Amino acid sequence: MKARNWISVLLALSLPAGAVEITGNNPPDGLRGILQVPTLFGSGPCTPRPGGKYTLRALPTDRAAALGTLEAEPIAAGQNACSQDLIAPRLRKAGDTWTSPVPVREFRRGSPGLVVTDVRGGWAHVMLADGEAWMQLPPGAVAHEYGVMVALQPVHALRGWDGRVCTTPQRDQCRKMAMPSNPAMRITRMQTIGDELWFKVEFGIGGCEGATTPGRDVLQGWIPGFGPPGIDGRRPLTLWMDARGC
Numbered sequence: 070m071k072a073r074n075w076i077s078v079l080l081a082l083s084l085p086a087g088a089v090e091i092t093g094n095n096p097p098d099g100l101r102g103i104l105q106v107p108t109l110f111g112s113g114p115c116t117p118r119p120g121g122k123y124t125l126r127a128l129p130t131d132r133a134a135a136l137g138t139l140e141a142e143p144i145a146a147g148q149n150a151c152s153q154d155l156i157a158p159r160l161r162k163a164g165d166t167w168t169s170p171v172p173v174r175e176f177r178r179g180s181p182g183l184v185v186t187d188v189r190g191g192w193a194h195v196m197l198a199d200g201e202a203w204m205q206l207p208p209g210a211v212a213h214e215y216g217v218m219v220a221l222q223p224v225h226a227l228r229g230w231d232g233r234v235c236t237t238p239q240r241d242q243c244r245k246m247a248m249p250s251n252p253a254m255r256i257t258r259m260q261t262i263g264d265e266l267w268f269k270v271e272f273g274i275g276g277c278e279g280a281t282t283p284g285r286d287v288l289q290g291w292i293p294g295f296g297p298p299g300i301d302g303r304r305p306l307t308l309w310m311d312a313r314g315c
Contacts (some may be wrong), residue, residue, distance in 0.1 A: 099303030103174050103182040104193050105211040109141040110181050120145050124137030125202035136202050138253035172196045176213040188212045206289035215295060216266050220256045222310035229296030238291045266294030
């Protein structure tokens with residue numbers, strides 16, 4: 070993945086005292102996982118955190134140019150750890166001006182993390198409000214991979230899915246199927262072929278858990294994990310988890 074020059078736009082990242090929010094539920098294009106960092110978000114929903122400060126770099130090496138820092142103030146036991154005030158890191162430029170929050174998504178209900186586009190050699194490529202930067206994985210950090218996350222939870226279709234279902238995990242074995250616009254579905258299997266992620270899915274008429282109506286046939290088939298890349302090169306996801314329920 071090509072590194073971008075963020076020196077002209079990024080001087081520091083920090084976690085301000087002003088209220089911020091988790092930036093939506095559906096994932097941004099290019100997401101490959103969510104990075105759980107206990108020092109930034111606590112070890113679970115509404116838990117204290119020690120706080121931390123992490124250097125962001127242009128490349129995944131300590132010798133690369135430093136682009137800024139990612140910081141979090143501590144939240145002690147007894148404080149309102151459920152407060153939204155200090156959840157999403159924000160981009161800070163020259164003159165201490167604040168921009169949009171760094172993208173944050175939940176890997177399970179009440180547990181947010183940083184959006185990452187790549188993880189390699191102990192480094193995570195973190196998505197910012199405008200671009201990306203590399204951060205060395207701190208102790209205790211866990212990178213939750215996209216495929217594993219969605220395979221363990223109820224899912225719904227995203228715009229990256231073109232509505233085609235494949236009999237085998239091959240793009241030339243796919244065809245459009247007649248089904249509701251937002252079909253109930255659940256993942257029964259995950260497989261990677263080459264660099265392509267595939268999900269085997271059961272479709273039915275039911276809730277977001279994917280339960281089928283008794284007496285109805287169950288349609289099964291394969292869906293690619295990612296759609297075609299956009300003009301920015303990022304590939305949209307086809308499925309996403311219902312971390313906050315239906």
